[in-house]
Amino acid sequence: MPDRSLSTERSTAAPLLSVVICTYNRAPLLAQVLESLCEQTLPTERFEVIIINDGSADDTEAVADSYAKKLPLRYFYQRNAGLASAKNHGLFASQGDLVFFMDDDDIASETLLEEHVKTHLKFPAQHYAVLGYTALDPEISQNPLMYFVTEVGCFLFSYPSLKHGDILDYSYFWGGRSSCKRSFLLEHGVFNPVFRFGAEDLELGYRLSKHGLRVIYNKNAVSIMVRKISFDAFCHRLERQGSSNYVMSRLHPEPEIQRWAEIVDLDKNWAMINGHYDAIVESARHLDSIANLKLVSGFDLDDETRYLTYRGYWAAFKACKLKGIVKKRSLHDE
């Protein structure tokens, strides 16, 4: 029997890609992101851009408006509700066969969208997602903290261990740089709105893994992070990440999630840090200042300074994440 549905089925050779950008008070960065999408090698009739303004109080709408004639763009506003809700909003507003969740502080290389689509065409089965590579903008790549969190401690990304073409598990379904088949999410699960920041991607990935999710790494699908994160902002970020880790651990009691969320040995680890938390963070802040001062003054970072700074970062970021977990647990217990 012929398919009598109204589906406007596109050729699998030319799927439509929806680029979902959830944004909150980053209008100037959003303008850069959209500008980069105007330069794509993927023809504009092969993609659309969905902007979800998550309650911004800045010029986000005006920026979106200014690109409405240059890009196939649809704009949606919601009161601030967090990343997971915003992503679901974007997912449901998308018309594409493929959906790419892109961060609002990453600039697309010219071939970014084309590379995502190419990998999906090579792996057309529903359960294959694609992870692209996010590089640091040269302006920030020498920053000791940014270098540390991406290349050494891998608190932000952990690309160093990946090879192009790797087929990875759910733990690489990283928000902001992954794409997947829209139908796969509609059928098997969407983001859990309890997550306002952090872990929403992993949590969904974990549920999707029960339906076979695999993630293909394409190092040629390049986006470039342009926003430098300060030491204190990164500490705050990790505290929020820790909080989300705890929520994730409550949703999924399986041992692998308890390990991932760093719940295993939490009390023992926190007991070692608790009395020294302020000193650990202050010490790392101080080392960060020294390292940056040296660079600003035109000096290279000597090995000893670099080593000490990285040790400081490591201890402080671990402590911040544990603090976030412990704080969330106490709130939950109250």
Place this chain on the structure above:
Amino acid sequence: MNSSGETLRQMLRVLIVGIYLVDKENFAVDISREFSGSKDWTVEQQWVSLGENPPKPVMASLTVQRLETPVPKFLLLNRLLKTVNLYDFEYIIISDDDIVLPPGFLDSYLARVSHHNFAIAQPARTHDSYIDHPFVEQLDGIDARWTRFVEIGPLFSLHRSAFDYILPFDEASPMGWGNDFVWPVLAEKHGLKMGIVDAMPVAHSLRKPVAYYDHASSAKTMNDYLAGRPHLPKKDAFFILESYA
């Protein structure tokens, strides 16, 4: 709205058609009480009890039929609606008995439904509800959305502009399975908007739907039903055309 508008709204009528399982735990009393508390609408309620026990006294006056043996929901609805002059009403709301409505539900819900001209609509489901399709779960941060999907239950509304095209319900699917993928085709053909109201989510957590039906069998029934008529596939149905915050 000015005072004359208020007066006009007071004159509009809404029909609630509900079915409740009298032998099982249900929220029909609370639901009907919530509906009857409307300040903006003249509400008429017609409930059908399914089961052997008599209705609770508070439901007795609202219960227009008592059936001891099960009848498929949409056959029952058709039977009941046949006895009603539909165009006496601005909206018809079909309700199950296992939901919890937020306070002030009817006025807030219909205010949004009418503001956005949703001819076929439903409230979103709360996050803690049993949810078959994540698409209908409440989207935080918005009040409503124009969609291509409205689910056949546990509660949906029809504006009078949709009556000619949606009623009577297609009895080829007596339990309603699959209707929700056919309705958008009919709605779009006749220029009707469909939508979900996120600002007034209902909790659907009393009974797990699959526990009461054979899921595989219902899926087959639905697929057979859909194979014979124009419909939207999920990927096209689960789509937001516009959202409103």
